[in-house]
Amino acid sequence: MRLNDRVFGMLMLILAVVYGWEAAQFPEPFGGEESVGPETFPIILSFFLGASAIYMMLKPDPDEAWPVLPMLLELISVVVAIMIFAWAIEPLGFIPAAVAIVSYLAWRMGASIKMSLIIGVSSSVSIFLIFNNVLELALPLGLLEF
Amino acid sequence: METLSFLMQGFAVALTPESIMFAIIGAILGTLIGALPGLGPANGVAILIPLAFSLGLSPTSSLILLTSVYAGAMYGGRISSILLNIPGDEPAMMTCIDGYPMALKGKAAEALAISAIASFIGSFIATIGLVILAPILANFALKFGPSEYFALFALAFATLGGITGKNQFKTLMAAALGLMIASVGIDISSGVQRYTYNILELFEGVDFIIAIVGLFAISELLFFIEKHAGEGLKKVTVNKLKLTMGDIIAVLPTSFRGALLGFVSGVLPGAGASLGSFISYTLEKKVVGDKGTFGQGDARGIAAPEAGNNGAASGALVPMLTLGVPGSGTTAVLLAMLISLNVTPGPMLFTQNADLVWGVIAALFVGNLVLLLLNIPMIGIFVKLLSVPPKYLMPIVTLVASVGIYSVSHSALDLYFMVGFGVIGYILRKVDVPLVPVILGMLLGPEMEKSLRHALVLSDGDWGVLFNSGLSIGLWTVAIMGLLLPVIIGPIVRAKMAKSKTATE
Numbered sequence: 001m002r003l004n005d006r007v008f009g010m011l012m013l014i015l016a017v018v019y020g021w022e023a024a025q026f027p028e029p030f031g032g033e034e035s036v037g038p039e040t041f042p043i044i045l046s047f048f049l050g051a052s053a054i055y056m057m058l059k060p061d062p063d064e065a066w067p068v069l070p071m072l073l074e075l076i077s078v079v080v081a082i083m084i085f086a087w088a089i090e091p092l093g094f095i096p097a098a099v100a101i102v103s104y105l106a107w108r109m110g111a112s113i114k115m116s117l118i119i120g121v122s123s124s125v126s127i128f129l130i131f132n133n134v135l136e137l138a139l140p141l142g143l144l145e146f
Numbered sequence: 147m148e149t150l151s152f153l154m155q156g157f158a159v160a161l162t163p164e165s166i167m168f169a170i171i172g173a174i175l176g177t178l179i180g181a182l183p184g185l186g187p188a189n190g191v192a193i194l195i196p197l198a199f200s201l202g203l204s205p206t207s208s209l210i211l212l213t214s215v216y217a218g219a220m221y222g223g224r225i226s227s228i229l230l231n232i233p234g235d236e237p238a239m240m241t242c243i244d245g246y247p248m249a250l251k252g253k254a255a256e257a258l259a260i261s262a263i264a265s266f267i268g269s270f271i272a273t274i275g276l277v278i279l280a281p282i283l284a285n286f287a288l289k290f291g292p293s294e295y296f297a298l299f300a301l302a303f304a305t306l307g308g309i310t311g312k313n314q315f316k317t318l319m320a321a322a323l324g325l326m327i328a329s330v331g332i333d334i335s336s337g338v339q340r341y342t343y344n345i346l347e348l349f350e351g352v353d354f355i356i357a358i359v360g361l362f363a364i365s366e367l368l369f370f371i372e373k374h375a376g377e378g379l380k381k382v383t384v385n386k387l388k389l390t391m392g393d394i395i396a397v398l399p400t401s402f403r404g405a406l407l408g409f410v411s412g413v414l415p416g417a418g419a420s421l422g423s424f425i426s427y428t429l430e431k432k433v434v435g436d437k438g439t440f441g442q443g444d445a446r447g448i449a450a451p452e453a454g455n456n457g458a459a460s461g462a463l464v465p466m467l468t469l470g471v472p473g474s475g476t477t478a479v480l481l482a483m484l485i486s487l488n489v490t491p492g493p494m495l496f497t498q499n500a501d502l503v504w505g506v507i508a509a510l511f512v513g514n515l516v517l518l519l520l521n522i523p524m525i526g527i528f529v530k531l532l533s534v535p536p537k538y539l540m541p542i543v544t545l546v547a548s549v550g551i552y553s554v555s556h557s558a559l560d561l562y563f564m565v566g567f568g569v570i571g572y573i574l575r576k577v578d579v580p581l582v583p584v585i586l587g588m589l590l591g592p593e594m595e596k597s598l599r600h601a602l603v604l605s606d607g608d609w610g611v612l613f614n615s616g617l618s619i620g621l622w623t624v625a626i627m628g629l630l631l632p633v634i635i636g637p638i639v640r641a642k643m644a645k646s647k648t649a650t651e
Contacts, residue, residue, distance in 0.1 A: 004576065004577050005577060008573075008577045008579075012319060012323075016322075019326060019341075022341065023340075026338050026340065027338060036598070036599045036602040036603060036607065037336060037338075038333040038335075038336045038338040038340060040598070040599070040602075041325075041329065041594075041595040041598055041599075042326070042329050042340065045322050045325050045326050045329070048318060048321075048322045049319060049322040049323065049326065051318075052315040052316070052318045052319035052322065053319065055315040056315060056316070056319065061313060061578055064576055064577075064578065066576065067372050071372055074371065075368050075371060075372060075572075078367070078368065078371060079368075079565055079568070079569060082364070082544070082548070082561070082565050082568075083561075083562060083565055085548070085561075086548070086552075086558045086561030086562055086565070087558055089552060089558060089561075090558065094549075098545055098549075101541070101544075101545065102541040102542060102544075102545050103541075105367070105540065105541035105544060106537055106538060106541045108371055109370065109371055109536065109537035109540060109541065110374065110537045111535075111537045111538060115538070119538050119541065119542070120541075123541075123542045123545060124545070127545060127546065127549060131549065131553070135201055137200055137201070137553045139549070139552075139553070
């Protein structure tokens with residue numbers, strides 16, 4: 001199967017066309033048209049991207065296998081978990097958020113639940129202490145603030 | 147002799163207690179980054195940039211820290227090659243050939259010590275080469291006008307895939323993507339908004355540090371989880387070191403040859419450290435001939451590629467510092483560091499920031515000496531760390547990377563961007579599109595566009611200006627060769643590299 005490169009090439013071709021078309025729609029800069037404007041370089045780029053995308057569709061390389069569905073869901077869960085961690089730093093505080101994300105990642109990578117929690121707590125607390133006390137970069141305390 | 151006095155001033159900077167401290171910290175961190183599974187040198191340096199940034203280190207200190215990390219990572223990469231037959235990074239592949247058999251014979255400690263000495267010689271000679279060549283090249287580059295610079299940027303992208311690159315079109319695609327990301331934001335010279343879709347956060351463009359950390363660190367984490375590689379490598383033990391002066395003297399000529407070859411291939415566009423170590427090894431085999439036991443644990447077979455790849459690593463700094471055009475992933479990340487510190491690399495760097503450049507070059511000498519002194523007694527500790535399974539390590543690395551990004555701006559949005567780039571990086575790696583050109587495109591995009599526009603404004607819109615000097619025609623010729631040569635000789639070189647690897651297994 002050589003589907004990956006064909007599909008990806010197609011997506012890139014669409015991107016190249018949209019990108020180039022948008023560049024052509026840029027408003028005329030203040031002070032009138034010049035020989036080179038803000039659209040010149042993007043239009044050149046869209047040609048290069050388009051050309052390499054077409055080549056990729058015509059001469060695709062062999063596929064690397066995509067993860068099967070359960071693995072895909074797992075990877076998505078990891079991505080979502082890091083997003084939640086990013087959101088939670090301020091309302092919940094750095095330490096709770098970091099304990100959760102490190103333990104979750106370690107557990108998903110195959111560590112036992114007990115070890116995951118140990119790693120999560122010890123790394124989060126030590127990074128918090130290093131940042132706040134040694135490097136003097138304040139991280140939010142959140143829930144632990146009292 | 148002007149150079150020498152500059153170098154002395156550089157040592158005055160590099161030998162202050164603060165600089166020495168940063169060089170030592172950098173050397174230790176770098177060796178760890180090189181030795182630990184799952185952390186390449188480019189990745190490791192990228193994670194450290196936001197940290198150095200948010201700590202408010204001066205440009206000189208940050209650069210000393212990160213160049214020491216860079217040098218250290220080259221040392222660290224060989225540890226797993228020798229002990230486990232698994233190259234830490236691509237240039238370390240040739241070290242496996244003789245390093246692993248030597249470890250099997252119970253001479254792992256000797257192999258590690260010889261490779262440390264060869265690495266030191268490689269870096270040391272190449273840094274001397276850097277001292278001699280860089281000012282000459284910087285002087286020459288002062289002649290460059292905007293059209294020459296445009297050609298030079300094109301050359302950088304054309305040769306980035308390297309002689310051993312597989313698919314030139316994918317490199318081109320990656321470069322175009324990077325340049326396109328760089329075009330997001332308000333156009334500096336006309337004030338027109340480009341691809342911002344009225345999102346306030348995009349007005350200033352996409353921060354490349356966030357992109358680098360996302361593309362490297364987060365995509366690496368996803369690959370680790372997918373491959374179930376959390377258990378890591380088997381435990382190894384190292385024997386007690388028994389190295390005589392004779393052993394060291396025996397590998398000296400080999401190391402010198404390797405260092406020179408490595409330096410040359412580091413400086414040349416498109417060659418890089420992998421080719422440096424490969425050529426050094428092959429040549430050494432020819433020079434020694436039948437007298438050697440290459441492939442069965444010959445010490446010279448370790449010294450040659452190690453001197454070669456460390457020589458190439460220092461050599462690669464020449465185009466980065468003098469022209470602002472990096473030749474490898476890690477030097478691209480170092481360039482990102484410079485740009486974010488508001489230091490513009492290029493020929494002017496040597497006149498405007500002389501103390502910074504020479505301080506860094508002097509720090510390379512100091513860092514290498516530190517590395518040699520650290521590596522021989524502390525090898526046992528590094529070996530122990532090698533057996534820390536990634537399932538404990540990668541989550542902590544992810545946390546450190548996120549904290550670094552977060553502490554720069556205190557905004558969760560930057561972290562969302564980081565994760566987004568991680569997903570993009572994962573997809574790009576799945577379809578075999580290289581990530582380094584994407585990053586290089588983001589870094590060089592603004593400058594490349596600026597030189598194109600300057601050139602065209604000066605010529606009143608005549609595109610012929612891009613090809614009207616001998617120098618720019620020369621640069622374009624090399625660029626086109628850089629694109630075409632890999633198609634012709636790439637398969638041959640790659641087949642040879644694979645053959646010499648499998649012949650020993």
